[in-house]
Amino acid sequence: MRVRLNNISKEFDGTAVVKNLCLSIEDGEFMALLGPSGCGKTTTLLMIAGIYSPSAGTIEFDGRIVNRLPAKDRHVGMVFQSYALYPHMTVYENLIFPLVIQKKPKVEMRREAMRMAEMLGLTDVLDRKPSMLSGGQQQRVALGRALIKKPRLLLFDEPLSNLDARLRITMRAEIKRLQRELGITTIYVTHDQTEALTMADRIAVMRDGVLEAVGPAELLHEHPPTLFIAEFIGHPPMNLLDVVLEDHEGQLCARLGSLLLEVPRWRSPQRFASRVKMGIRPLHVTLVRHGGYPATVYLIEPQGNQDVIICEMEGTRISLVTTPGHNLAMGDTVHIEFQMDNVYFFDAESGKSLL
Amino acid sequence: MRGDLRKTNTRSGRGDRWNAIGFLFPSLLLVILFFFLPVIITFFLSATNMSSSTGFRNWQWVGLANYTKILNSPRALSRLWLTLQYVALTLVFFNVGMGLLLAILTTRIPARMGTLFRVVWLLPRVTPIVVYVMMWIFLAADAPYGVINQLLLEPLGVAPRYWIAAHPLLAIVLVNGYIGASFGMIIFTSAIQSIPPDLFWAAVVDGASWWKQIRYVVLPLLRWPLLFVTVYQTLSLLMSFEQILILTDGAYNTEVWALWAYHRALNNYWGHFQWGFGAALAAILVLIGIMLSALYLRFFRLNTLIQRPQIESP
Amino acid sequence: MERLSDWMTRIFLMLILIIVTLPIVLGYAWLLISTFSRRTFGLIPVNARGAFGGFTLQNWSFLKDPLIWQVTLNTLIFALGITVGVIVLSASAGYALSRMNFPGRRFTLTLTLLLHAFPSITLLLAIYFVLRWISALPVIGGLFGYNTLGGVTLVSIAMQLPLGIWLMKGFFDHVPWDMERAALIDGCSRFQAWWKVVMPQIRPGVFALAIFSFIQGWGYYSFLIPYSFMIDQTRGTISTYLNNMISTTSPVNYGQVAAVGLFQLIPVLLFFLLAQKYLLRIFSGGMKGTA
Ligand SMILES: Nc1ncnc2c1ncn2[C@@H]1O[C@H](COP(=O)(O)OP(=O)(O)O)[C@@H](O)[C@H]1O
Ligand SMILES: [Mg+2]
Numbered sequence: 028m029r030v031r032l033n034n035i036s037k038e039f040d041g042t043a044v045v046k047n048l049c050l051s052i053e054d055g056e057f058m059a060l061l062g063p064s065g066c067g068k069t070t071t072l073l074m075i076a077g078i079y080s081p082s083a084g085t086i087e088f089d090g091r092i093v094n095r096l097p098a099k100d101r102h103v104g105m106v107f108q109s110y111a112l113y114p115h116m117t118v119y120e121n122l123i124f125p126l127v128i129q130k131k132p133k134v135e136m137r138r139e140a141m142r143m144a145e146m147l148g149l150t151d152v153l154d155r156k157p158s159m160l161s162g163g164q165q166q167r168v169a170l171g172r173a174l175i176k177k178p179r180l181l182l183f184d185e186p187l188s189n190l191d192a193r194l195r196i197t198m199r200a201e202i203k204r205l206q207r208e209l210g211i212t213t214i215y216v217t218h219d220q221t222e223a224l225t226m227a228d229r230i231a232v233m234r235d236g237v238l239e240a241v242g243p244a245e246l247l248h249e250h251p252p253t254l255f256i257a258e259f260i261g262h263p264p265m266n267l268l269d270v271v272l273e274d275h276e277g278q279l280c281a282r283l284g285s286l287l288l289e290v291p292r293w294r295s296p297q298r299f300a301s302r303v304k305m306g307i308r309p310l311h312v313t314l315v316r317h318g319g320y321p322a323t324v325y326l327i328e329p330q331g332n333q334d335v336i337i338c339e340m341e342g343t344r345i346s347l348v349t350t351p352g353h354n355l356a357m358g359d360t361v362h363i364e365f366q367m368d369n370v371y372f373f374d375a376e377s378g379k380s381l382l
Numbered sequence: 383m384r385g386d387l388r389k390t391n392t393r394s395g396r397g398d399r400w401n402a403i404g405f406l407f408p409s410l411l412l413v414i415l416f417f418f419l420p421v422i423i424t425f426f427l428s429a430t431n432m433s434s435s436t437g438f439r440n441w442q443w444v445g446l447a448n449y450t451k452i453l454n455s456p457r458a459l460s461r462l463w464l465t466l467q468y469v470a471l472t473l474v475f476f477n478v479g480m481g482l483l484l485a486i487l488t489t490r491i492p493a494r495m496g497t498l499f500r501v502v503w504l505l506p507r508v509t510p511i512v513v514y515v516m517m518w519i520f521l522a523a524d525a526p527y528g529v530i531n532q533l534l535l536e537p538l539g540v541a542p543r544y545w546i547a548a549h550p551l552l553a554i555v556l557v558n559g560y561i562g563a564s565f566g567m568i569i570f571t572s573a574i575q576s577i578p579p580d581l582f583w584a585a586v587v588d589g590a591s592w593w594k595q596i597r598y599v600v601l602p603l604l605r606w607p608l609l610f611v612t613v614y615q616t617l618s619l620l621m622s623f624e625q626i627l628i629l630t631d632g633a634y635n636t637e638v639w640a641l642w643a644y645h646r647a648l649n650n651y652w653g654h655f656q657w658g659f660g661a662a663l664a665a666i667l668v669l670i671g672i673m674l675s676a677l678y679l680r681f682f683r684l685n686t687l688i689q690r691p692q693i694e695s696p
Numbered sequence: 697m698e699r700l701s702d703w704m705t706r707i708f709l710m711l712i713l714i715i716v717t718l719p720i721v722l723g724y725a726w727l728l729i730s731t732f733s734r735r736t737f738g739l740i741p742v743n744a745r746g747a748f749g750g751f752t753l754q755n756w757s758f759l760k761d762p763l764i765w766q767v768t769l770n771t772l773i774f775a776l777g778i779t780v781g782v783i784v785l786s787a788s789a790g791y792a793l794s795r796m797n798f799p800g801r802r803f804t805l806t807l808t809l810l811l812h813a814f815p816s817i818t819l820l821l822a823i824y825f826v827l828r829w830i831s832a833l834p835v836i837g838g839l840f841g842y843n844t845l846g847g848v849t850l851v852s853i854a855m856q857l858p859l860g861i862w863l864m865k866g867f868f869d870h871v872p873w874d875m876e877r878a879a880l881i882d883g884c885s886r887f888q889a890w891w892k893v894v895m896p897q898i899r900p901g902v903f904a905l906a907i908f909s910f911i912q913g914w915g916y917y918s919f920l921i922p923y924s925f926m927i928d929q930t931r932g933t934i935s936t937y938l939n940n941m942i943s944t945t946s947p948v949n950y951g952q953v954a955a956v957g958l959f960q961l962i963p964v965l966l967f968f969l970l971a972q973k974y975l976l977r978i979f980s981g982g983m984k985g986t987a
Contacts, residue, residue, distance in 0.1 A: 099881070108874075109874045113879075124879075128888065401886045406788070406793075408785050408789075412850065424822045487712060491709055499717060501969075508912075509915060510938075511915060520950070521719060527737060529723075560720060592705055631943075647820075657821060
């Protein structure tokens, strides 16, 4: 099913929580809605589900405006962060609940529930109450309950945030596989960029109720259109440095304190901005033996297969990624080099990319 | 654009309106039938001379005549005085005083004992009222039947008597008070139990005596519950009269205002019901009730009690 | 030293408690003793000559009177009617007030609170007129009008409603929103979500309120309202039956009155002792937000 949000807004008691949001999701697409907590993701999702009505704008399912359609008639399945299982019902009763409401025949309920239980590995716990299940199992029940009515649209609201790290990775893969198999249009809300990057076809990034950008993961990662996205997507986060752009005999340079960095022509800003921020990912800052610029090691964060080293230079902190085994300690002096082929420039005022 | 926004705003939640009306309707119907309508009827009746002798047909409007009659009645003043005494004494010594005493004492002795005492004090509240009043009649009965005479006073050499007739005001205060105290007791107990224990520890470390802990830790924190119980119970005491009705039926000068209204309007020995006059008596109570209720509203922090519904039906 | 004074304080406190509680204990003791005695002098059962003795089961002979069973049945119907009515009505209204958006919501909540503070006993006279008016209606009049059990039940339900609604609203306030949202998305109407998903979550609260309503209906409400609006003895409750026994002009057999009283008290007492934990909570729970 195609979903279109046309300029929707939502206010609670006069404060706008979602502002003029426009977004369309293609049939069968997996769309992630990414943003820090409190930015209006859940509110948006609940408007799509029919729990909230938009204060302005329209929601279309397959070209039909559904603003006035009650939740129960929207053919939507939803998985909540809290799972929202019904504690007074067994797993089996939870699974078939949507079918009970639709007054489906008993045999069909049984068949569908068994199919779901099989698919999600719940056959052994069908008679238990949700409180007797582990977090992962509860999650699966919630998923099964959303899927059993063969929804035309699946909504997830941070479904994995209550699980431990390992389970999260397994469930991530599982949800993605299921979505591919069933081909159901999916909107997946998360504040975790890794989830969005690994699972979604496209990512919509929200900030303070405003849609900041939409696009495939690589595109947002490689060409962040705004400062906010540059900061928010990618791990470890991109270094953002206050620089001044100067022309030195036809060569564009970025001045960082007393340093002068040459900017390659094809990375030069296309527009003028009075204050500029230069972005460079930690991966593109390297330690060198000779040359480069001196910096002091401020902190070392080992991450197993790599170490993040935070250095201080020219009064700012810069993080870089290196392989372990460098024998560095806090306070040491190192030399670093910027791979200027991979820098970004942003207008510090508007936050827009200058590339 | 602005206009648009407002338009869609009013449209949202329209489903809720119908749903809510459906859910509220039965209760609303009863409230209208047995609260609103009666208030209107009371004021309406109070301006007529309707009585069992005029019947429902031959009555006349008399304006404020019933009210002036009340004002000029010598009994009005004595009944008002009685009612004030009764409400004030019961309130001070039982509904608030005893309630507070019980709450403080039962939280200072071992928990099991405390619960036991609280349960015993709740008994009068759940006992059928006729049975309860009967028990008092027998506690107070004249020799040789009365329990008080036999057990408490005879050993002290006090002459036995029928205590209700001897001290009627005391009797109605006691009978009401022993029911009323449990309300305050429960409210105050839960308030005391929700006082963070570290406050007590702090006081103990500071070397505060038992009494000082009560005086400087407990009482200041009970200010709001105290106010609330006072206002709420004032209302209850003003309006209720069943216990007195069964205990003395107004004999021995115990006809409080509410009972007076009841007798005049619905139940008296002569079978002469003065609906108009009785309604005027009740209307005065209703007015007092409305004023006290307004006061009572101030003790509720209404906003903390109202959460915003988080589902909107389109 | 410290310990001793602690002990002394405790004993002193207990002593005060025992003294103030004494009338209640004596009252119930008298009730129990006199039901099995011919007469009592104070707490001492005596025989016809005034000497110790005179134990008898004679006082319980009222159990053979068919009228007592009639009024017991009436009381039961009355109390159950109140219980069911209060639960159903306050659950639905409490739900709307807790969980629905509608114009006038705040006003209605305030009103509920006001009515809760406003015992409508004062309005008894006017309620008499309302009941007479209902009596004049076809069909309904015969069921819920003046001098009918249905009528006095309705009045009593109305009087308990404000408290019931307020308590129910409090229970509903604690049900997670996501659960109800899930129910709506799973295909429920608002009514189905309420009945199938939300109501089961507040079962302990409903249970406590039900017991409370039953006790109140059996005891407190079964006197004044039936007494005022019911003429026929056979339609009365145990309370009005008892009041008749006390206020007749012929000499009253108090042993028998006590026995009827105990007879009425027993079910309440059982219920109360079984559920006192819940009830203590309900009393304080209804007053949340007063501080
Ligand atoms: N029902 C509501 N009433 C009032 N404010 C709300 C309501 N729901 C959400 N908000 C506010 O809207 C903002 C966005 O909330 P939400 O959509 O839950 O954010 P997210 O899911 O992105 O964390 C928050 O500031 C929140 O306080
Ligand atoms: Mg959220």
